[in-house]
Amino acid sequence: MVKAVVGANWGDEGKGKITDMLAEQADIVIRFQGGANAGHTIINNYGKFALHTLPSGVFYNHTTSIIGNGVALNIPLLFEEIKSITDRNVPMPKLLVSDRAQMVMPYHILLDQYEEERLGGKSFGSTKSGIAPFYSDKYAKIGFQVSELFDEELLKEKTARICELKNVLFEHLYHKPPISQEELLTTLHSYREMVEPYVCNVSAYLDQAMKDGKTILLEGQLGTLKDPDHGIYPMVTSSSTLAAFGAIGAGIPPYEIKQIVTVCKAYSSAVGAGAFVSEIFGDEANELRTRGGDGGEFGATTGRPRRMGWFDCVASKYGCRLQGTTDVAFTVLDVLGYLDEIPVCVGYEIDGEVTTEFPVTYKLEKAKPVYEKLPGWKCDIRGIKNYEDLPENCRAYIEFIEKQIGFPITMVSNGPGRGDIIYRTSAGK
Ligand code: GDP
Numbered sequence: 001m002v003k004a005v006v007g008a009n010w011g012d013e014g015k016g017k018i019t020d021m022l023a024e025q026a027d028i029v030i031r032f033q034g035g036a037n038a039g040h041t042i043i044n045n046y047g048k049f050a051l052h053t054l055p056s057g058v059f060y061n062h063t064t065s066i067i068g069n070g071v072a073l074n075i076p077l078l079f080e081e082i083k084s085i086t087d088r089n090v091p092m093p094k095l096l097v098s099d100r101a102q103m104v105m106p107y108h109i110l111l112d113q114y115e116e117e118r119l120g121g122k123s124f125g126s127t128k129s130g131i132a133p134f135y136s137d138k139y140a141k142i143g144f145q146v147s148e149l150f151d152e153e154l155l156k157e158k159t160a161r162i163c164e165l166k167n168v169l170f171e172h173l174y175h176k177p178p179i180s181q182e183e184l185l186t187t188l189h190s191y192r193e194m195v196e197p198y199v200c201n202v203s204a205y206l207d208q209a210m211k212d213g214k215t216i217l218l219e220g221q222l223g224t225l226k227d228p229d230h231g232i233y234p235m236v237t238s239s240s241t242l243a244a245f246g247a248i249g250a251g252i253p254p255y256e257i258k259q260i261v262t263v264c265k266a267y268s269s270a271v272g273a274g275a276f277v278s279e280i281f282g283d284e285a286n287e288l289r290t291r292g293g294d295g296g297e298f299g300a301t302t303g304r305p306r307r308m309g310w311f312d313c314v315a316s317k318y319g320c321r322l323q324g325t326t327d328v329a330f331t332v333l334d335v336l337g338y339l340d341e342i343p344v345c346v347g348y349e350i351d352g353e354v355t356t357e358f359p360v361t362y363k364l365e366k367a368k369p370v371y372e373k374l375p376g377w378k379c380d381i382r383g384i385k386n387y388e389d390l391p392e393n394c395r396a397y398i399e400f401i402e403k404q405i406g407f408p409i410t411m412v413s414n415g416p417g418r419g420d421i422i423y424r425t426s427a428g429k
Contacts, residue, residue: 002216002252003259004243005329007223008319010270011241012297012306013263014331014413016040019056019219021418022261027214028064028206029057032249033239034221035072035104036081037129043294043416046090053078055219058085058093065093066202069100070239070249072134073146075191097195098202098251099147106187107166107179108133114174127302135238146199149192159184203251210256218246218257224319225270232361235274243323262325262407264316266333266397268309269297275364278309278345278371285309291335294416310371312345313404318358320407328405330398331413334420339376342397345369346404356404374400382415387424 005022007013020042023029036052043049044059053074057063067073078097086092108130116128137143142162148154159181167178209216224230226237239245243262247254267288270276280288285308289297297306320328336342347354347370350363354370377391384390390398390412402409412422 001213001258002210002218002246002256003261004218004220004246004257004323005261005263006218006220006243006246006323007241008262008264008316008323008325008328009223009268009312010225010276011038011222012269012271012293012299013223013265014293014329015220015263016042016051016056017331017413017416017418018261018263018329018411019217020044020059021421022217023057023060023063024418025215026057026063026217028066028209028216029055030066030068030202030206030216030218030250031055031071031221032068032218032246033070033241034237035129035131035134036074036077037072037127037131037237038221039299040221041294041416044418046085047088048294049085049088052081054081054085054093054095055217057217057219059090061091063094065095066200066205066250067095067097067101068202068250069098069102070245071098071101072104072131072239073097073101074104074129075194079194095198096200096202096205097146097198099145099199100202100251101146102134102138102143103146103191104130104134105144105184107162107170107184108137110176110179111166111169114170114176118174132238144188146195149188149195155185155188159188206250206252210252216250216252218243218250220246223263224322225315227322230322232274232364235272235361259326260324261327261329261411262320262323263329263331264320264401264405264409265331266311266336267292268312268315269306270309271299271302271304271306275361275367276307276309277315277348277364277367278312278343278369279307280309287338288335291338293332293335310343310345310369311401312369313401314345314348314356314358316401317356317405317407320405325407327410328402328407329411329413330401330409333394333398333412334380334382334414336397337377337380340378341373342376343371343373344397344401344404346372382420384414385422387412387422390422
């Protein structure tokens with residue numbers, strides 16, 4: 001049985017918590033896209049952790065954690081991350097790395113930094129982790145697969161070619177020092193040493209696991225609106241954030257993905273540039289930012305303050321549809337308990353017309369939010385275990401949003417911990 005946990009929006013919806021929670025019933029958790037550029041925050045019996053590359057199943061003894069072929073793998077960062085959790089008494093995870101995963105190279109990170117510098121104010125708000133140059137090279141067919149670390153001849157030949165190519169940019173476009181082939185080879189040898197014990201033919205491993213009836217969780221990074229095809233291009237990430245891509249980025253048949261849990265946060269937040277229709281500013285935003293998530297809405301990787309907004313039904317309906325949602329996990333609802341009334345964006349006004357269909361980017365830039373205000377519940381809902389015990393206005397908020405987005409909210413998260421979850425059997429009724 002394969003399940004996916006993915007985001008409906010701009011990321012930071014709370015996928016880490018939901019994955020960590022669902023991983024209790026899983027044998028394998030696999031990352032299938034993205035790199036160390038975004039993070040998941042997880043709180044469990046070992047403490048509070050920010051994960052960037054490791055799947056959110058690493059905290060259980062019974063799960064195998066896999067880095068799939070679709071991931072942008074930064075090898076030194078992966079091992080630093082493992083150390084950062086084992087230093088805090090988490091047992092060494094059972095880890096497998098796909099032999100077909102490609103590696104983020106030091107020059108990808110440099111290129112990312114130099115390009116952001118060159119673009120100045122017109123930048124894409126990159127986290128400068130080398131992700132965009134990495135995926136560009138992958139699709140330009142000049143990337144390095146983990147498997148290639150074990151072919152010395154090929155490494156020599158490829159590194160010579162890559163230095164020649166990249167140094168044109170370093171010297172003539174960015175006016176920076178060139179990279180040396182020798183240094184690159186030494187780096188790759190060190191990567192080989194680190195990763196060797198974990199390298200695996202992951203698609204074959206998963207094929208067997210499925211035959212053995214194992215439960216596999218695909219863990220997405222970011223959300224629909226950051227997808228390079230279906231998101232707010234060009235303010236997107238460089239790999240597909242959709243559950244469908246889980247099949248490709250893990251190496252399994254698409255029809256094996258039986259459950260798609262799309263995570264939606266009870267309000268909106270975004271990082272980086274790009275249109276954000278229900279964005280709020282000033283004190284209103286500050287208050288939500290400070291109260292939001294667990295300890296405030298600040299980037300798990302960068303510490304950047306997140307942009308804040310009200311729940312956006314247009315974006316979330318679209319976000320859930322593109323994911324192929326079977327279940328919505330509605331998160332961070334507890335945070336809204338301070339509000340007298342809660343605005344919800346139910347439509348976009350574009351050139352004088354109201355629509356509930358999420359538009360292409362140039363039209364999105366012109367969209368103005370149409371709000372409906374719902375009454376708040378004015379109390380703390382943490383600790384509540386049964387749906388029926390939630391305040392009436394709180395249930396009304398959930399059910400209103402469920403109706404607007406058209407997908408069943410089967411889980412409601414009312415706190416950051418593993419146990420802060422309300423299962424809802426009457427969802428969608
Ligand atoms: P991800 O990238 O989608 O995994 O999301 P993040 O880790 O960036 O963001 C979620 C933040 O909200 C983290 O700080 C979580 O600990 C926290 N969080 C998750 N679910 C809940 C919830 O139901 N209530 C509260 N208060 N915080 C939550």
